[in-house]
Amino acid sequence: MSRKIVIPFGPQHPVLPEPIHLDLVLEDETVVDVIPSIGYIHRGLETLVAKREFTEYVYIAERTCGICSFIHGLTYCQGVEQIMDLEVPPRAHYLRTIWSEYSRLHSHLLWLGLFADAMGFENLFMNSWRLREFVLDILEETTGGRVIQGSCKIGGVRKDISNEKLASMAADLKGFEAELSDLSDVFLHDDSVKSRLVDVGKLTRTDAYDLGAMGPVARGSGVGIDLRKTGYAAYRDLRFEPVTETAGDSYARCAVRVRELFGSIDLIRQAIEKIPEGDIEVKVKGNPDGEYFSRSEQPRGELVHYLKANGSKHLVRSRIRTPTLTNIPPLVKMLQGCELADVPVIVLSIDPCIGCTER
């Protein structure tokens, strides 16, 4: 039997946009065990609930992560609203849904770019990010911020989108969709992409479910969980099905995300079609008292904000369980038995977001 060696991977590694550290135990070229350790960008922001009033904490919640910041804000607001029994106006629900789906588009395109880069496919990286700018432009026009939107508040949203703008957004989606199909063809059918992804980093359906995989990682292994099905925001009025693939390899996870891009476009179209007129916020009176596990579907999987309040201006506890944290055990399983050269692709295939994970 050959000797075992340990190779540290990270924290600063070219394919990682953010620092994560893995100790890889190798036997020859095969990874036999993986020990993750985090903490490079741990800030401890959950403790800030004691410093910020519950209405201000939205800004902290949004800055948990700059990629899915809107959905963090939404989930936090939704939690407080559930505790306080606030009835958010339907138009606000629809606007939230529209922004969530644009965030998903931007996040998935960002990931596709990074993934292409990890495969050494620079042209594809550039093209994904070029398309992503279209989404960011819309976010900026409608909310004022490119990556940190700040448009969600407790009781509703801060800004309305005019009906003309909504109509033009719907019209613009057409050209975007066409460009997107060109891009997705490369990801789904190109031979060199396939050769890097197919059968790499397998995760069986049972493992995915038992280890708590969420989001595209779970759906790539055939587990059809999608928290949008619980019907928060306006999702209860919209038609969609969770996208699933069955192979459970990196290619399947990539395919899930590519197909979800089109799903998001469809959801935006439906939402723009159905959006009702009316107010966009309700007044917030008093302080929250109670607790709630607010859950939503982020681009990376299930997000849980646990909020506990005691009737004062400050929450007692906020706990943010991000999708990457729950996807770490499946990642460890995927890496066991893989080739050293495939490690970067497999790590990226769960779409790690360390800023979220460590908070």
Place this chain on the structure above:
Amino acid sequence: MKIEEQTTIVIGVEHLIGRVEQFRKGGYRLVQLNCSKIGEQFEINYCFEREYRFENIRIVIDFETEVPSISGMYWGAFVYENEMHDLYGVAVKGMNIDFQGNFIRTSVQYPFRNPSFQGEGPCQEK
């Protein structure tokens, strides 16, 4: 409008393993574990879900009480248990992967037990 029903049942530490076993047998997935410090006690929530039905069990313990690990039933629970240990100093017994307090490396030991804040004055004193 309520989005979903969420049930919370408070149980004693000694019943924890039995209850978790039931969830496991019932095909539930582990959503998360989390610890909060309420007064001079820890509240630990164990959340499970099956087909979008959310259930939560809770134990309330003293700072010193040892908690049995559930990583034998839910392999992935080690991330939460290590996190609980590193942030709050909850003693968890029998974790499958025990980082010995090095999972989240923090500047102070058990920072969430008594959160401290800084920078109350001007941002940059030179």
Place this chain on the structure above:
Amino acid sequence: MTYLKRSPWIIHYDASSCNGCDIEVLACLTPMYDIERFGIVNTGNPKHADVFVVTGSINEQNKAVIKNIYDQIPNPKVVVAVGICATSGGVFRECYNVCGGIDKIIPVDVYVPGCAARPESIIDGIVKSLGILEEKRLKMKNPDTGQSSTVGRK
């Protein structure tokens, strides 16, 4: 500055940022903003770099890492702090694990404000830092005459 004489290379490190500024730094490299048209290249190796771009604030874990990268960059070098976190700690400055802005441990030449900093201002900040880099280079060449900063400009 009307043209650049050199091709400065940048290295980017993500301290404890929320990613918002990181992805904006990355966005600068992509076709929409295309920082490479200035001859600026992103590198992963500190020994190749001239400009050190840092996003996010300092915490206990990454203090040593940042200091280390800074020391590895050959002289002359400039540091650009991108985003309000890197400037002062931003919204997180009260968190127990955050020590504050980058200037607590290494000297910073250009601060780029914003949360998140916009790609336009990041590019502006990096281009500004190139002027400072040029000054530092001249200073290194002839230490006694001090800065003859006009030489580097057209």
